[in-house]
């Protein structure tokens with residue numbers, strides 16, 4: 480397809496190279512401006528605003544204040560509506576996600592003897608209340624329910640609550656409810672977008688306030704999290720999906736095209752690049768794309784075409800795999816697939832990527848739904864400093880210190896010296912000889 484965006488890395492000016500790396504989230508000004516009145520309405524009107532926005536923005540006509548929270552009957556109906564095969568896939572995915580996150584969970588506490596008689600360590604305890612945002616719009620996302628619920632349950636958070644947009648029938652996506660129950664989350668509110676973030680940040684008559692919100696979403700959700708960051712912990716930045724398929728000369732370009740389309744189909748604001756040093760891979764990928772589009776639904780062809788023919792996706796041809804890896808690090812993708820017969824050889828060169836999938840049998844889809852690592856990942860270069868959603872996102876960490884009489888003298892000496900230098904007199908007095916006056920024995 481000649482209209483696919485193909486760029487030769489060595490021919491780009493620094494400005495053109497910077498434009499390739501830019502994501503749709505880079506300019507949120509439109510959404511920030513429009514999300515503020517939504518937040519204000521939720522603050523002022525509570526449930527009434529949630530019902531109004533549900534009807535206006537999600538076309539959920541049947542929604543009322545009384546039906547904002549999912550009931551036991553809703554859960555039962557959801558199980559009766561979802562195919563057994565889908566329930567089985569949800570159970571399979573949740574099993575693997577649980578195994579992964581149980582392995583990942585830190586010990587509740589560690590304590591090390593730092594110096595003779597002086598101990599220090601960390602203790603992890605669950606955050607009291609965390610809201611889980613599960614998107615719905617350009618798709619339904621039982622998988623996001625699995626990815627957000629399981630680490631929260633493994634961490635032992637007492638109050639986990641899902642917020643997710645209602646459909647036109649006024650109901651939550653049935654598979655999302657099935658996934659919530661299998662994962663162990665029972666509180667679900669029918670509210671999405673900016674109004675959902677506002678509801679859990681501020682609280683309404685029905686929706687309980689939470690201390691933190693995690694989970695990905697459209698720019699409406701991302702913008703509201705930013706605006707409410709002083710009221711609720713907004714967690715890692717997870718916006719429109721993005722990926723890089725890094726392919727070398729050992730693979731067929733058709734495979735690269737197939738995997739390039741995975742994240743390109745999320746929405747017109749997604750980003751997806753095939754990065755390679757092989758002209759053959761580029762030619763084969765361009766040849767395969769029309770065939771693959773012929774197999775996809777009209778909506779997904781539309782989204783992925785917009786991405787691959789616009790500014791935020793396509794193919795990057797590098798001079799060498801070293802240059803290709805350098806571009807990946809500069810881009811800091813959410814999902815990275817290393818498509819090669821010798822994928823592990825490139826692993827050491829990659830620093831900035833939130834998820835790194837190796838080889839020809841680990842397409843992004845496998846990790847999105849079933850493998851175990853968390854598919855809620857930082858976007859818009861967040862991978863340069865953040866990692867994937869994890870059990871630790873649901874835990875607060877406290878430092879623990881314990882100094883014995885034996886360890887005290889040398890600690891007190893160093894502390895007093897530095898307290899004097901910094902000019903903090905009570906800090907110094909507390910570790911001076913005066914302390915003995917009040918100590919027993």
Ligand SMILES: NC(=O)c1ccc[n+]([C@@H]2O[C@H](COP(=O)([O-])OP(=O)(O)OC[C@H]3O[C@@H](n4cnc5c(N)ncnc54)[C@H](O)[C@@H]3O)[C@@H](O)[C@H]2O)c1
Pocket residue numbers: 513536537613614615616617618623644671672673674695696697698699700717718719720745746749813854855856857858
């Ligand atoms: N980073 C990750 O880990 C990850 C994982 C899964 C999905 N995603 C991304 O999450 C996003 C999901 O987006 P989505 O749209 O499907 O669902 P969403 O639930 O995030 O957004 C839909 C909501 O946005 C609000 N909205 C829509 N149009 C609006 C308007 N004109 N004015 C005010 N509010 C409006 C509505 O409340 C609606 O319920 C996609 O971009 C997808 O790529 C990211």
Ligand SMILES: N[C@H](CO)Cc1c[nH]c[nH+]1
Pocket residue numbers: 620622623719720721742813847854855856
């Ligand atoms: N790719 C998304 C994370 O960016 C996860 C997902 C769920 N369903 C489909 N994809």
Ligand SMILES: [Zn+2]
Pocket residue numbers: 720741742745847
């Ligand atoms: Zn995906």
